[in-house]
Amino acid sequence: SQQGEEDPQALSIQEGENATMNCSYKTSINNLQWYRQNSGRGLVHLILIRSNEREKHSGRLRVTLDTSKKSSSLLITASRAADTASYFCATDRGTSYGKLTFGQGTILTVHP
Amino acid sequence: NAGVTQTPKFQVLKTGQSMTLQCAQDMNHNSMYWYRQDPGMGLRLIYYSASEGTTDKGEVPNGYNVSRLNKREFSLRLESAAPSQTSVYFCASRGPVDIQYFGAGTRLSVL
Numbered sequence: 001s002q003q004g005e006e007d008p009q010a011l012s013i014q015e016g017e018n019a020t021m022n023c024s025y026k027t028s029i030n031n032l033q034w035y036r037q038n039s040g041r042g043l044v045h046l047i048l049i050r051s052n053e054r055e056k057h058s059g060r061l062r063v064t065l066d067t068s069k070k071s072s073s074l075l076i077t078a079s080r081a082a083d084t085a086s087y088f089c090a091t092d093r094g095t096s097y098g099k100l101t102f103g104q105g106t107i108l109t110v111h112p
Numbered sequence: 113n114a115g116v117t118q119t120p121k122f123q124v125l126k127t128g129q130s131m132t133l134q135c136a137q138d139m140n141h142n143s144m145y146w147y148r149q150d151p152g153m154g155l156r157l158i159y160y161s162a163s164e165g166t167t168d169k170g171e172v173p174n175g176y177n178v179s180r181l182n183k184r185e186f187s188l189r190l191e192s193a194a195p196s197q198t199s200v201y202f203c204a205s206r207g208p209v210d211i212q213y214f215g216a217g218t219r220l221s222v223l
Contacts, residue, residue, distance in 0.1 A: 031210060042202055042214035088154060097143050097162040098206045099170070102154040
């Protein structure tokens with residue numbers, strides 16, 4: 001079963017706008033990660049936030065984590081056409097060997 | 113820096129045929145994983161290997177077998193392919209700060 005549920009399933013915005021994607025999960029976690037997948041390619045790690053952290057930044061990315069609500073959000077500021085991709089959250093429950101459970105993803109389209 | 117390399121990139125099989133998907137990583141990682149990705153389903157874990165010589169089932173292991181040949185290589189075998197195994201398969205390895213590194217994928221069609 002999928003641990004993460006992502007919202008929205010698809011998001012279409014104009015270049016320069018901000019994009020926000022949300023992820024909810026069901027069980028306690030050790031960390032939550034966000035990955036990006038360009039069409040026809042493998043996944044690329046974007047950012048990791050641990051269960052004792054509330055917010056992290058990396059360039060134009062901002063991730064928040066609310067463990068009481070079991071939810072996370074990924075904000076991409078000043079979006080570019082090159083940000084067009086699918087974005088996945090993945091939870092690590094801290095059990096055996098770093099297994100990740102992925103959400104179904106958000107498809108982001110940024111129009112030039 | 114090759115990272116995680118998967119072969120082949122594309123494959124078409126007939127129902128009942130067998131094949132092995134190959135994966136190799138050059139980052140000296142201990143843990144490796146096989147996932148499948150179906151439309152609208154995200155990635156689901158098939159098998160994983162914590163270290164050379166050990167393998168464990170993931171969420172959807174039925175119809176698959178794996179071999180951790182050495183620290184670098186982790187292969188996935190379909191003994192008798194079925195149309196339900198049509199999917200995109202990804203191999204990944206885990207680095208020291210819990211991040212996973214993915215290969216480019218194998219697109220498999222079973223007719």
